[in-house]
Amino acid sequence: MRDLFRKKLAEFAATLDDRYADILRNRILSETPLTLDDLGKKYSISRERARQLEEKIIKRLRDFMKKEIKDFEFLKP
Numbered sequence: 001m002r003d004l005f006r007k008k009l010a011e012f013a014a015t016l017d018d019r020y021a022d023i024l025r026n027r028i029l030s031e032t033p034l035t036l037d038d039l040g041k042k043y044s045i046s047r048e049r050a051r052q053l054e055e056k057i058i059k060r061l062r063d064f065m066k067k068e069i070k071d072f073e074f075l076k077p
Contacts, residue, residue, distance in 0.1 A: 004069065005065075005069070008064070008065060008068050008069060009029075009061075011064075011068070012060075012061055012064045012065075013025075015064075016057070019043060019053075020053065020057055023039060023050075023053055023054060023057055024057055024061075026039075027039060027050075027054055028054065028057065028058065028061075036050040036051050036054070037050075039053075039054075
């Protein structure tokens with residue numbers, strides 16, 4: 001199951017533009033995530049806008065996984 005999830009995560013990441021892919025890697029998936037403030041400075045946006053982008057990526061990822069993995073909603077970590 002872990003391999004399937006990693007494969008689908010890589011497929012999802014390939015659908016993102018550079019900024020979204022960077023936020024996914026360095027904020028959502030990182031063991032030492034960048035702060036919203038760090039992302040804001042990096043992309044010349046506010047912390048709030050960085051938070052909104054993060055939220056949008058997570059929603060898109062969830063929707064992608066629901067579509068790609070049967071019974072995704074019922075999986076527990």
